[in-house]
Amino acid sequence: MNTDTFAIQNPVDEYRSEGYEKQRQPFPGLQREMEPVPDSGEATYTGRGRLQGRKALVTGGDSGIGRAVAIAYAREGADLAINYLPSEEADAQDLKNLLEGEGRNITLIPSNLADEHFCIKLVDRAFDAMKGLDILTLVAGRQVATKSIEEITTDQLEEVFAVNVYSLFWIIKQALPLFPEGASIITTSSIQAFDPSATLLDYAATKGAIKAFTQSLAKQLAPRGIRVNAVAPGPIWTPIQVSGGQLLEALPEFGQDTPLKRSGQPAELAGIYVFLASQESSYVTAQFFGVTGGKTLA
Numbered sequence: 001m002n003t004d005t006f007a008i009q010n011p012v013d014e015y016r017s018e019g020y021e022k023q024r025q026p027f028p029g030l031q032r033e034m035e036p037v038p039d040s041g042e043a044t045y046t047g048r049g050r051l052q053g054r055k056a057l058v059t060g061g062d063s064g065i066g067r068a069v070a071i072a073y074a075r076e077g078a079d080l081a082i083n084y085l086p087s088e089e090a091d092a093q094d095l096k097n098l099l100e101g102e103g104r105n106i107t108l109i110p111s112n113l114a115d116e117h118f119c120i121k122l123v124d125r126a127f128d129a130m131k132g133l134d135i136l137t138l139v140a141g142r143q144v145a146t147k148s149i150e151e152i153t154t155d156q157l158e159e160v161f162a163v164n165v166y167s168l169f170w171i172i173k174q175a176l177p178l179f180p181e182g183a184s185i186i187t188t189s190s191i192q193a194f195d196p197s198a199t200l201l202d203y204a205a206t207k208g209a210i211k212a213f214t215q216s217l218a219k220q221l222a223p224r225g226i227r228v229n230a231v232a233p234g235p236i237w238t239p240i241q242v243s244g245g246q247l248l249e250a251l252p253e254f255g256q257d258t259p260l261k262r263s264g265q266p267a268e269l270a271g272i273y274v275f276l277a278s279q280e281s282s283y284v285t286a287q288f289f290g291v292t293g294g295k296t297l298a
């Protein structure tokens, strides 16, 4: 078990390497009910003032990777607004209590990103609450494992594309006029953009779309002084995986096929999201960063 983000240790042993028990929750799943509970850095992430004075909106911030990002951004000094679904209120409240107990500012804005109207309102509410917006970190995603294309309904297809792809257009369009020069946008793609699983056909297609979207937008926004980059996680232990994102029979082996022979934990992604948000990455735009346990992006 990781106890200190900065203490040297063998990455193979840093987190558990044996497989997981089969478990299933209704979508979208709660982090607090997973066994074991994922590590989003609650006990370990130490800030260094790298985002002092910054104002960040994080989607999917209640759990998993987005929660690790939210904790890290807040502890690096940023004001924070997070989005999630109303049914995830328990995870969001856990996070709010944790961060407010540390004297951080966090605004909770639950809403469904599949709806253009809500995406527009989300940006305006975050901007009003924080009196500004200069980091937009889009982590929310919908993943539904299916054995065959014949099982993918048009409703599923539309929801997965709306949450994973359309919401990026809607949110960024609304945020652009509000951004100062130097703002940073970070999207969340996946190893699935490069090495798609047979069971994630529609999801993998959206993650490929996010790659192209991110790199095109980065070129478009570079002259305006706004950077855009993507993170591509490999197998990470989060609620998405136990609420329909994996077939039940795939859970015990989840992550075991990586060179590090284990799944990752959300806390292991915080550093790259902080780096891309911060001015430290001033010459980094239109790039893709794998956090995959050794699987290669090609």
Ligand code: NAD
Pocket (backbone or CB within 6 Å): 028, 029, 059, 060, 061, 062, 063, 064, 065, 066, 083, 084, 085, 088, 111, 112, 113, 114, 139, 140, 141, 142, 143, 163, 188, 189, 190, 191, 192, 232, 233, 234, 235, 236, 237, 238, 239, 240, 241, 266
């Ligand atoms: P997670 O379940 O903790 O986070 C996903 C979040 O998406 C949820 O918390 C929920 O708030 C949000 N969401 C889903 N549908 C929504 C909707 N209609 N409206 C608003 N919010 C909605 O799981 P995670 O693994 O941390 O996922 C975060 C991101 O990482 C996703 O984009 C996912 O595709 C990506 N990713 C995850 C993995 C992995 O192995 N866990 C691998 C590659 C990419």
Ligand code: MG
Pocket (backbone or CB within 6 Å): 028, 029, 030, 031, 062, 063, 064, 084, 088, 091, 239
């Ligand atoms: Mg969640």
